[in-house]
Amino acid sequence: MTGPLLAIRGVTAYYGAIAALKGVDVDVASGEIVTLIGANGAGKSTLMMTIFGSPPARDGSIVFDGQDITRTPTHEIARLKIAQSPEGRRIFGRMTVTENLQMGAAVTKFAHYDEDLRRVFDIFPRLKERAGQRGGTLSGGEQQMLAIGRALMSRPRLLMLDEPSLGLAPLIAKQIFGVVDELNRTEGLTVFLVEQNAYHALKLAHRGYVMVNGRITMSGAGRELLERPEVRAAYLEGGR
Amino acid sequence: MEYFAQQLINGLTLGSIYGLIAIGYTMVYGIIGMINFAHGDVFMVGGFLALIVYLALVSLGITFVPLALMIVLIVAMALTALYGWTVERVAYRPLRGSFRLAPLISAIGMSIFLQNYVQVAQGPRVKPLPPVVTGGYQFGVPGGFGVNISNVQIIIIATTVALMTGFTLLVAKTPLGRAQRACEQDRKMASLLGVDVDRTISLTFVIGAALASVAGLMYLLYYGVVDFYIGFIAGVKAFTAAVLGGIGSLPGAMVGGLLIGLIETFWSAYFSVEYKDVAAFSILIVVLIFMPSGLLGRPEVEKV
Numbered sequence: 001m002t003g004p005l006l007a008i009r010g011v012t013a014y015y016g017a018i019a020a021l022k023g024v025d026v027d028v029a030s031g032e033i034v035t036l037i038g039a040n041g042a043g044k045s046t047l048m049m050t051i052f053g054s055p056p057a058r059d060g061s062i063v064f065d066g067q068d069i070t071r072t073p074t075h076e077i078a079r080l081k082i083a084q085s086p087e088g089r090r091i092f093g094r095m096t097v098t099e100n101l102q103m104g105a106a107v108t109k110f111a112h113y114d115e116d117l118r119r120v121f122d123i124f125p126r127l128k129e130r131a132g133q134r135g136g137t138l139s140g141g142e143q144q145m146l147a148i149g150r151a152l153m154s155r156p157r158l159l160m161l162d163e164p165s166l167g168l169a170p171l172i173a174k175q176i177f178g179v180v181d182e183l184n185r186t187e188g189l190t191v192f193l194v195e196q197n198a199y200h201a202l203k204l205a206h207r208g209y210v211m212v213n214g215r216i217t218m219s220g221a222g223r224e225l226l227e228r229p230e231v232r233a234a235y236l237e238g239g240r
Numbered sequence: 241m242e243y244f245a246q247q248l249i250n251g252l253t254l255g256s257i258y259g260l261i262a263i264g265y266t267m268v269y270g271i272i273g274m275i276n277f278a279h280g281d282v283f284m285v286g287g288f289l290a291l292i293v294y295l296a297l298v299s300l301g302i303t304f305v306p307l308a309l310m311i312v313l314i315v316a317m318a319l320t321a322l323y324g325w326t327v328e329r330v331a332y333r334p335l336r337g338s339f340r341l342a343p344l345i346s347a348i349g350m351s352i353f354l355q356n357y358v359q360v361a362q363g364p365r366v367k368p369l370p371p372v373v374t375g376g377y378q379f380g381v382p383g384g385f386g387v388n389i390s391n392v393q394i395i396i397i398a399t400t401v402a403l404m405t406g407f408t409l410l411v412a413k414t415p416l417g418r419a420q421r422a423c424e425q426d427r428k429m430a431s432l433l434g435v436d437v438d439r440t441i442s443l444t445f446v447i448g449a450a451l452a453s454v455a456g457l458m459y460l461l462y463y464g465v466v467d468f469y470i471g472f473i474a475g476v477k478a479f480t481a482a483v484l485g486g487i488g489s490l491p492g493a494m495v496g497g498l499l500i501g502l503i504e505t506f507w508s509a510y511f512s513v514e515y516k517d518v519a520a521f522s523i524l525i526v527v528l529i530f531m532p533s534g535l536l537g538r539p540e541v542e543k544v
Contacts, residue, residue: 052432078434090429092422103422106415107434150433 093136255501264448280475286453324449486537
């Protein structure tokens with residue numbers, strides 16, 4: 001394969017008349033963990049949703065594995081095996097944990113469901129204990145595990161995580177970052193991670209982008225960004 | 241006692257018909273949050289289609305009743321489902337994402353259109369069907385009134401039980417049922433997981449219309465007549481049943497349908513026929529005062 005797995009070029013997106021993305025370029029290569037950091041309201045989550053065509057990009061292009069998906073309907077993008085654990089987790093609260101995972105497996109047509117279910121339960125043993133419980137009764141950390149587990153059920157070629165550490169106890173957040181790291185190392189899983197927790201995200205990622213007001217203002221290797229004074233000042237020491 | 245048992249059977253029969261229609265209201269409400277006011281008229285169209293298909297079969301010489309009814313059931317379900325699909329496609333889908341009242345107004349328009357279309361195409365007069373299924377069983381002591389259960393009633397109750405069981409399994413166990421529940425809870429997340437939301441909504445209308453057509457066929461067999469106006473009354477009753485049971489809840493629609501059928505029948509039997517609708521709606525009001533989300537509905541407040 002030539003070129004990156006996901007190539008975003010000059011993408012703009014709007015909520016009504018308000019520009020949320022003002023020309024964004026991002027690349028994610030196969031096997032990489034790429035992180036996007038930035039303050040609240042910078043447009044990070046919008047970019048995640050725009051990759052899925054909701055809201056659609058007004059200008060620019062989004063290419064996944066050589067296929068232009070800029071105008072593809074959301075559900076068809078999911079069927080290309082791009083999976084997202086979205087902002088706010090969006091667990092189906094009135095479905096059981098198992099049913100939530102089955103929803104994630106729908107794009108595989110249940111071809112290797114038992115195997116995938118076992119794998120997710122191995123990664124998150126907590127979910128196995130809660131298998132018959134309704135999603136809405138889980139704790140925040142468990143819901144995050146379920147959101148990631150649900151995404152993994154599709155055997156994604158690209159896993160997108162939107163703020164997986166938000167609102168979690170530091171220990172649980174660390175555990176979740178550990179899982180992402182291990183999946184990347186052992187299975188070569190490609191991850192696009194949006195985070196406010198810049199320190200952990202940049203430590204974990206191969207490369208990072210910084211977004212300010214709908215524009216990418218900096219990019220570079222994760223460790224390198226971590227050392228930059230302007231990043232440190234704005235996202236690491238700025239009283240977060 | 242015999243009189244009571246007789247009314248119970250009559251009430252269950254009527255309640256079965258209401259319940260089957262009510263499922264269509266509650267499913268559509270659950271998935272797109274609108275009341276499909278044209279649903280009662282889809283039921284009426286189902287009744288007419290059943291009559292037309294039956295008469296066509298008779299003219300073709302197929303008079304063996306079980307076979308004819310099977311064919312009528314399948315063909316009427318398929319054709320009515322097509323109506324349900326078309327109604328959604330023409331009247332509701334273009335308005336999705338518009339303000340909340342728009343599809344509601346469109347639904348009332350669709351209801352009026354279907355009534356007038358059938359009135360023009362089939363004429364305003366009541367269409368009779370000669371009794372197709374006759375006979376029945378009588379229980380009870382000699383010399384008493386006895387309790388009659390007709391074969392039509394047995395068919396109606398048995399078919400309803402079978403359909404509701406099958407339908408409950410569909411929603412609980414199949415990928416389509418899961419996709420429907422997912423769309424109910426979070427349409428955007430469902431689409432992120434590869435669910436084609438538009439298709440799922442279409443299928444919801446198709447299933448609702450198919451169940452309504454079965455109710456239409458049963459109404460036709462039970463009362464022996466259809467006219468262009470039956471959809472309005474039955475629709476309002478079934479809608480009441482759905483609200484009574486808790487709109488959005490499938491078991492609620494089934495229970496609500498049975499209750500409305502029973503209330504109406506018992507009120508007619510023990511008090512007065514003229515006030516049966518008043519009784520049904522009064523009970524609805526009382527229930528809603530004390531349980532605003534219906535008998536089996538879930539409260540609007542949700543843990544975030």
